[in-house]
Amino acid sequence: MSHPFLAAEDQLIANALKIRFYPIAVQSAKGTRITDQDGKSYLDLTAGWAVAGIGYGHPRISSKIKISYERLSFTSQLSAPEPTMLSLAQELVNMTPGSFPKKVWFGHSGSDANDCVAKLVPLAKKRARMISFMGSYHGQTMGSLSLSGHPAQTRFIGSGNVVKIPYPNPYRPPFGETPRLTEQILQYVEQEVFRTICPPEDTAGIIVEGIQSDGGLIVPPDDFLPGLQELCRRYDMELIFDEVKVGLGRTGKWFSFDHENLVPDVVVLGKSLGAGLPISAVVAKQEILDVGTGIHMFTASGNPVSCSAALENIRIIQEEGLIERARVNGEYFLKRLKELQAKVEWIGDVRGRGLAIGVELVEDRVTKAPAAEKTAAVCYRCFELGLLVFYVGIHSNVIEITPPLVISREEIDLAVEVLDQAFSDLAEKKINMDAVRQYAGW
Numbered sequence: 001m002s003h004p005f006l007a008a009e010d011q012l013i014a015n016a017l018k019i020r021f022y023p024i025a026v027q028s029a030k031g032t033r034i035t036d037q038d039g040k041s042y043l044d045l046t047a048g049w050a051v052a053g054i055g056y057g058h059p060r061i062s063s064k065i066k067i068s069y070e071r072l073s074f075t076s077q078l079s080a081p082e083p084t085m086l087s088l089a090q091e092l093v094n095m096t097p098g099s100f101p102k103k104v105w106f107g108h109s110g111s112d113a114n115d116c117v118a119k120l121v122p123l124a125k126k127r128a129r130m131i132s133f134m135g136s137y138h139g140q141t142m143g144s145l146s147l148s149g150h151p152a153q154t155r156f157i158g159s160g161n162v163v164k165i166p167y168p169n170p171y172r173p174p175f176g177e178t179p180r181l182t183e184q185i186l187q188y189v190e191q192e193v194f195r196t197i198c199p200p201e202d203t204a205g206i207i208v209e210g211i212q213s214d215g216g217l218i219v220p221p222d223d224f225l226p227g228l229q230e231l232c233r234r235y236d237m238e239l240i241f242d243e244v245k246v247g248l249g250r251t252g253k254w255f256s257f258d259h260e261n262l263v264p265d266v267v268v269l270g271k272s273l274g275a276g277l278p279i280s281a282v283v284a285k286q287e288i289l290d291v292g293t294g295i296h297m298f299t300a301s302g303n304p305v306s307c308s309a310a311l312e313n314i315r316i317i318q319e320e321g322l323i324e325r326a327r328v329n330g331e332y333f334l335k336r337l338k339e340l341q342a343k344v345e346w347i348g349d350v351r352g353r354g355l356a357i358g359v360e361l362v363e364d365r366v367t368k369a370p371a372a373e374k375t376a377a378v379c380y381r382c383f384e385l386g387l388l389v390f391y392v393g394i395h396s397n398v399i400e401i402t403p404p405l406v407i408s409r410e411e412i413d414l415a416v417e418v419l420d421q422a423f424s425d426l427a428e429k430k431i432n433m434d435a436v437r438q439y440a441g442w
Contacts, residue, residue, distance in 0.1 A: 005037055021376070021390055021441045022383035029056035032404045032411055034388060043411055043418075044388045045403045050213075050245045050356075053272030054316050055404040061275045061309055061316075068308035077106070077302035078294075085302035088311050092283050095254060095314075097263045101286040106279065106302040110244035110270030111139025113280035116296050117207060117266060118143035120284075121238050122161070124291040125204035131193070131237075132207045133167040134174075135215030135394045138242055147207055150214055151394050152442050163198040165189055167212050168220045171349040171360060172368065182224040186231055194235075205238030205265070206231075210256025213245040216393030217358025217400055219351050226260050238288065244270040244280070245356075249317050249405055252327025252354035259353065275313035279306035322405040330354035332409060333401065336416045344423045346371055357401040359419075360393070370395035373436070374426060380436045381422040387415055396442045 005025045025037040032055055034042045047053060054061070068084070077085050089104035096102065107113045122128055130147065132138070138147040146158030165188065166174035168181045175184045194200045208228060212218040232239040241264040247255050248269065257264055266288065270280035282289065317323060334352055337359060341347040348362035361378070363369040375397045379389050392400045399419075403411075425431055 003037070019441060020439045022380050022439055024383065024388070031055045031057070032407050040386065042383070042386050042388045043415060045401050045415055046388050046390050047272070047402050047404045049271065049390070050250065050402040051271045051276060052404050053248055053250065054275055054313060054322065055406040056276070058275065058316060060312055064308050064312040065277070065305055068305045072304050074300070075304060076299050078297050078299065082304055084304045084307040084311065088307045091311060091314055092269070092281055096267050096283045102283055103286045103289040105282040105284070105289050105296065107281070107298060108278045108300065109139070109280050110242070110268065111141045111144045112298065113244070113268045113270055113282050114138040114144035114147055114242065115141045116282050117240055117268060118147055118159070119296055120288055120291050121240065121266065122204040124288040125238065127202045127204040128161050129198050129203045130162045130205055130207065131198060131203060132162055132164055133209070133212065134164045135167050135212055135218070136209060137214035138207065163193060165193060167215060167218060168224050169216070169218045170221060171351070182221045182227050185224065186227050189231065200235040200237065203235070203237055205240050207240040207242055209242050209246070211246050211251065211353060211356050213356070214392045216360065216398040217352055217356060219353055222260070225257060225262055229262050238265040240264060240266040240268065242268045244268055245402070248272050249323040249326055250354055250356050250402065252323060252330055254323065256353070273313065274306045274310050277306040277309045279303065279310050317405070326354040326405045329407060329409060329412060330357065333357060333412050336412060340416055340420055346374055346423065352401070355401070355403055355405060355407070359399040359401065361397045361399070370397040372396040373433070375399060376439070376441060377426055377431045377433060377436045378419070378422045380439065381425050381431045382418055385418045385421060387418040391441055
């Protein structure tokens, strides 16, 4: 750690707030590019953990923030509401499917939004238990952490009312190779989970990621999410979709569940919603969010400046055609990465929808042994070569590709070229592994 800024940051900022993959010190960002404090430019495939969906520094967002702040810098919507929050709520109600009465809760991040789910869904259903998935990541607060099944969170017990079940991973099927993966998972829930540790009459709902993001960018079989919805309907459970990371156009649809025309009871949003400003939302059945007055509130919820940015963000996604762009460029990116897979033996799987893509690295394609250190090395070398990527997955071996939706085809080609070079450098032992090991990532 030679950069003086990073040395100072190491002394002042809590390690509890860090997950680092390489020694970058950011100065500015625009579009798909980040510039460090030495003036070096990087093509960013992370979008800051998928926050910068419309890219960095969009002029319309900058203008809207300035106008909004000058009009009303703050009001606590808990006790003195203003129109912007109402306009955003109406927009989100209109965007999400379902003819039932809906309301919206606002927060600051995906974590507090999923906390809302963990608290209010059992209260509304008068059932104590919830079901989530192994490998899932729903946040860092105690309620959202309780819903999560990610190995990075195993040090914390959380609430004991959440049962975790296997997520249907086609590349690593939890019950062994089978063409009946969806059937096996759902039968396991009904025949084992419901009969033993989580009776359906005491289970309020199931929370799921349409693409399991931090668990490894896992795309489930096409019939799984419809089957899960049918299961929830049959047992009168709420179906909750965590769209924090892949929602708002990233998959080539507004939401991941739109690919199967599903109708969730609860939709959780965050990250890219505020175009860089902190805001989250839960859009849900009215009876869930009205289960009690003042039982899940934060002073700055529905911040008027954040709400203004979120409204403009939604308009930009619509008017600039970013959903279709994500679909088309995502297909092209997948094609180029599969071409790279054909020449790199360590790439075991390439998967994704739209611009939510995972590249899983293995020691060999027969055993599929996770290649965690190689994954960290490739990410580090990409950083040195001017490309920013993070890695995720329960085995820390999946390169996550979630660029701003404005990425161009030329930038995709450049990204694949840099990845190709990084793999070549790894094969030729040109990467400083001691430097790589300083950054633990997950």
